[in-house]
Amino acid sequence: xxMNQRILVHLILTFEIILGFNPEPTYLVLNHFDRDLxxxxxxLIDNFGNSTFEFDPSIHHMFEDIDNHENPAASHMVTIxxxxxxxxxxxxxxxxxxxxxxxxxxxxxxxNTRSGGLIHRRKIDLKQYLNGQINELNxxxxxxxxxxxxxxxxxxxxxxxxDPEEINYEKTPRGAAIRSLAAPGWGQAYSGKKVSAGLWxxxxxxxxxxxxxxxLNYDKAAKSFLKNSKLYDETNDEKExxxxxxxxxxxxxxxxxxxxxxxxxxxxxxTGWIANSIHAWIVGPxxxxxxxxxxxxx
Amino acid sequence: xxxxHGLFILSLALLFVNxxxxxxxxxxxxxxFEANEERGIGAPTLVFYPKTQILAEDDSALVGSFIVFKxxxxxxxxxVHLQIEFPNALLELDTIKPGLFITDTSNxxxxxxxxxxxxxxxxxxxxxxxxxKKDLDGTGHLADxxxxxxxxxxxxxxxxxxxxEIIDHQDAQIDINGERGAEIVVQ
Numbered sequence: 001x002x003m004n005q006r007i008l009v010h011l012i013l014t015f016e017i018i019l020g021f022n023p024e025p026t027y028l029v030l031n032h033f034d035r036d037l038x039x040x041x042x043x044l045i046d047n048f049g050n051s052t053f054e055f056d057p058s059i060h061h062m063f064e065d066i067d068n069h070e071n072p073a074a075s076h077m078v079t080i081x082x083x084x085x086x087x088x089x090x091x092x093x094x095x096x097x098x099x100x101x102x103x104x105x106x107x108x109x110x111x112n113t114r115s116g117g118l119i120h121r122r123k124i125d126l127k128q129y130l131n132g133q134i135n136e137l138n139x140x141x142x143x144x145x146x147x148x149x150x151x152x153x154x155x156x157x158x159x160x161x162x163d164p165e166e167i168n169y170e171k172t173p174r175g176a177a178i179r180s181l182a183a184p185g186w187g188q189a190y191s192g193k194k195v196s197a198g199l200w201x202x203x204x205x206x207x208x209x210x211x212x213x214x215x216l217n218y219d220k221a222a223k224s225f226l227k228n229s230k231l232y233d234e235t236n237d238e239k240e241x242x243x244x245x246x247x248x249x250x251x252x253x254x255x256x257x258x259x260x261x262x263x264x265x266x267x268x269x270x271t272g273w274i275a276n277s278i279h280a281w282i283v284g285p286x287x288x289x290x291x292x293x294x295x296x297x298x
Numbered sequence: 299x300x301x302x303h304g305l306f307i308l309s310l311a312l313l314f315v316n317x318x319x320x321x322x323x324x325x326x327x328x329x330x331f332e333a334n335e336e337r338g339i340g341a342p343t344l345v346f347y348p349k350t351q352i353l354a355e356d357d358s359a360l361v362g363s364f365i366v367f368k369x370x371x372x373x374x375x376x377x378v379h380l381q382i383e384f385p386n387a388l389l390e391l392d393t394i395k396p397g398l399f400i401t402d403t404s405n406x407x408x409x410x411x412x413x414x415x416x417x418x419x420x421x422x423x424x425x426x427x428x429x430x431k432k433d434l435d436g437t438g439h440l441a442d443x444x445x446x447x448x449x450x451x452x453x454x455x456x457x458x459x460x461x462x463e464i465i466d467h468q469d470a471q472i473d474i475n476g477e478r479g480a481e482i483v484v485q
Contacts, residue, residue: 222319222321225321226321229324229325232325232327232330233326233327235327235329236327236329236347236348236362236364236439237329238329238436238437238438241327241329241330242330245325245327245330245332245333248323248325249323249325252321252323255320255321256320259318259319259320263318
């Protein structure tokens with residue numbers, strides 16, 4: 001070892017003495033779970049390598065009545081100190097997990113064995129999610145030791161509702177409008193409005209049918225008019241002239257009447273079609289900007 | 299789906315456009331007294347049928363002469379004198395045949411004659427002679443005139459109303475209220 005290296009080692013030791021040497025914290029973990037969570041202990045060991053954990057699941061009864069004490073933070077000071085000395089740990093971490101239907105409640109208490117007081121407490125009531133208990137345990141412990149990983153937070157977010165602004169809606173008013181433009185009533189059906197979908201579809205079908213029937217009658221009358229007009233022009237028989245003229249005049253009146261009806265029904269169909277599309281857009285699926293979870297009243 | 303939708307919209311548009319076509323109500327048969335009345339020509343009327351014909355130089359033009367009566371409002375008649383003028387620069391007279399209207403019960407025309415001045419005027423005289431009735435009423439066919447085209451052009455065959463006459467069986471004159479000529483187009 002050279003002279004320079006010796007000086008560097010001395011400097012490092014001097015700084016450590018000045019700043020105070022902080023050994024890794026030690027914990028006595030008292031887990032009390034109403035269901036088996038075999039991976040819980042190993043998860044703490046794996047995730048918090050700079051801490052040392054001792055586990056003793058047999059001790060938990062003393063903390064169940066903590067809220068009945070006048071001063072919960074100081075309710076078990078003597079016992080905590082004794083346990084600290086017995087297990088040679090800095091902290092005692094009590095974790096209790098209870099399952100209620102599809103939810104679970106994590107009750108965490110962190111005691112300092114030097115003072116015997118409760119220094120940190122967390123109680124969370126959450127809907128179960130994949131590996132949720134382990135994840136919440138990690139987050140609780142991570143919070144006490146100042147190490148919370150991003151993926152734990154991300155996992156928890158998986159049960160939360162997304163930001164409405166970030167939600168990609170499968171159904172949109174525009175989609176409804178386009179569908180109704182393609183086929184009247186489709187957009188309303190797409191939006192779950194079955195009654196109005198049926199009404200629009202039947203109205204537009206009726207109007208279209210009326211327009212087509214009027215047009216067919218118009219076409220028939222127009223062709224008959226042209227035919228009778230031609231026959232009228234081609235004869236010099238007085239009776240035939242009278243008959244063809246009467247027939248042609250009737251045809252002309254019919255073709256005019258059905259033309260007007262066809263125009264009215266076609267215009268009504270077109271207008272209704274557009275109105276149907278606008279209606280589909282108005283009643284189309286709208287994103288909710290406020291999403292509330294129903295409170296479990298049980 | 300888009301194709302079907304497009305076709306449906308196009309059909310509706312075509313239906314709309316086609317439905318807008320209103321044909322002109324044009325009744326103009328010279329033998330129709332209503333059509334003549336609509337043009338201010340009262341009955342009885344001397345007319346030619348057809349009112350217009352287009353023919354080639356090697357065709358012949360058949361022009362029918364008709365008397366048009368208005369139903370129930372014109373007196374019956376027994377005889378007619380028609381004076382017809384035609385454009386001799388365009389047409390030459392070929393044949394004159396009696397019409398069916400003035401035939402008797404034996405389908406004969408006992409009194410039907412005409413004169414032609416060899417220029418452009420034809421005078422036709424016809425009298426109805428029958429064993430069952432004395433007069434005719436209603437619209438009918440008086441004569442057929444056949445012309446041959448001479449050159450290309452167009453002109454009209456018409457009645458000279460000043461010389462035309464209609465009489466009943468008592469030789470009383472019946473007023474003629476109008477005439478309609480026939481247009482011949484030689485191409």
